[in-house]
Amino acid sequence: MTSAQAIVSDGKGDFKISTVEVGLPLTDEVQIQIKACGICHTDWDSIQNWNKDFIIGHEGAGIVTAIGDKVSKVSVGDHVILNWAIPCGNCFQCREGNQHICEQNSPVCGCGLMGHAHAEACQFKNNPLERSFHLGTMSELTVVKEAAVVKIEKDIPFATAAIIGCGVMTGWGSVVNAAHLQAGSSACVIGCGGVGLNVIQAAKLSGAAQIIAIDINEERLQQAIDFGATHGIIAQKSDLDFKRVALQVKALTDGRGSDYAFECTAIPALGPAPLTLIRNAGVAIQVSGIEQRIDFDCELFEWDKTYINPLYGMCSPDRDFPRILSLYKNGSLKLDELVSKTYSLETVTQAFDDLLNGSIAKGVVLFD
Numbered sequence: 001m002t003s004a005q006a007i008v009s010d011g012k013g014d015f016k017i018s019t020v021e022v023g024l025p026l027t028d029e030v031q032i033q034i035k036a037c038g039i040c041h042t043d044w045d046s047i048q049n050w051n052k053d054f055i056i057g058h059e060g061a062g063i064v065t066a067i068g069d070k071v072s073k074v075s076v077g078d079h080v081i082l083n084w085a086i087p088c089g090n091c092f093q094c095r096e097g098n099q100h101i102c103e104q105n106s107p108v109c110g111c112g113l114m115g116h117a118h119a120e121a122c123q124f125k126n127n128p129l130e131r132s133f134h135l136g137t138m139s140e141l142t143v144v145k146e147a148a149v150v151k152i153e154k155d156i157p158f159a160t161a162a163i164i165g166c167g168v169m170t171g172w173g174s175v176v177n178a179a180h181l182q183a184g185s186s187a188c189v190i191g192c193g194g195v196g197l198n199v200i201q202a203a204k205l206s207g208a209a210q211i212i213a214i215d216i217n218e219e220r221l222q223q224a225i226d227f228g229a230t231h232g233i234i235a236q237k238s239d240l241d242f243k244r245v246a247l248q249v250k251a252l253t254d255g256r257g258s259d260y261a262f263e264c265t266a267i268p269a270l271g272p273a274p275l276t277l278i279r280n281a282g283v284a285i286q287v288s289g290i291e292q293r294i295d296f297d298c299e300l301f302e303w304d305k306t307y308i309n310p311l312y313g314m315c316s317p318d319r320d321f322p323r324i325l326s327l328y329k330n331g332s333l334k335l336d337e338l339v340s341k342t343y344s345l346e347t348v349t350q351a352f353d354d355l356l357n358g359s360i361a362k363g364v365v366l367f368d
Helices: 041-049 158-179 194-205 218-226 243-252 273-277 317-329 345-356
Strands: 002-009 015-022 029-038 059-067 079-082 122-124 141-145 149-152 186-190 210-215 231-234 258-263 278-286 306-308 339-343 362-366
Touching: 002 345, 015 141, 015 345, 029 079, 029 158, 041 345, 059 158, 079 158, 149 317, 158 194, 158 258, 158 278, 158 317, 158 339, 158 362, 186 194, 186 273, 194 210, 194 218, 194 258, 210 218, 210 243, 218 231, 231 243, 243 273, 258 273, 273 278, 339 345, 345 362
Parallel strands: 186 210, 186 258, 210 231, 258 278, 278 306, 339 362
Antiparallel strands: 002 015, 015 122, 029 059, 029 141, 029 362, 059 079, 079 149
């Protein structure tokens, strides 16, 4: 066992730097020295609500330090991105092409911890310790299943690579894999944080003629323009039904509403908002993963509107991560620019403060 520093939460609102013990991988597992870890709203939700001890973090990139005897995807010394939606390749959903909702390994589809590396791979106070979403990337060292890693070229900055594993993938994939946005179309993006900016980028790359960014923050709207939005609308907190925003959207879209609308705020009250903004037969996409009960006015679905709730941008990691990196390397996709600020394990509290007050697009914890 090797000692490592990690951010451990009790799932009741508290977290702190702790020493954990990390073991070697078993036959189908990989040990990773984490070099960068992205910070996500889901991390904060887990800290408040999981009610158990675990290592925080589900976005990460690092270096392979040990492999099991049946691992073939990577070798010691390889640089990798970690992926939390681990496909088994054999269940019904994986065979259907839906690797992101694997029936055997998904941490969010009711399958518990089946995608975890062996429990004793990480211990805290002499007891096995769970890792967030099978990964636990806010740790100097972790052990994961082979299916949780995608090899990358060594010239990709770790901070850039880390954010691909959730925030970038969720936004980009919601446009490309889920909505199948058509060239020449119009799209509204509600919320211009880290995920929303990737929706905007993907919409631009898919050929959208109009990309209407919507946020309560003027600075975020300017950033949205920098990432490809063609128009910006300031929303008012009092306009929860988005009727005033809808009037402005219709004024920009020949009076009918946009072809697509993407909700990227995770605010339950805004769950119906994309339906308000799309035209008849348009597509509303709930990107942010709202899980609370929402009451919908069925008139919002009139007429022929579609509302979808894709998980993780319908990610197929071995297919999608290389696509995203190709776009990054040829200059089409901004990733370095998404990282607003970097932190250390010692400044994680500040990182969450910055996340919650909306002052960063993406924050990344860097390890020496």
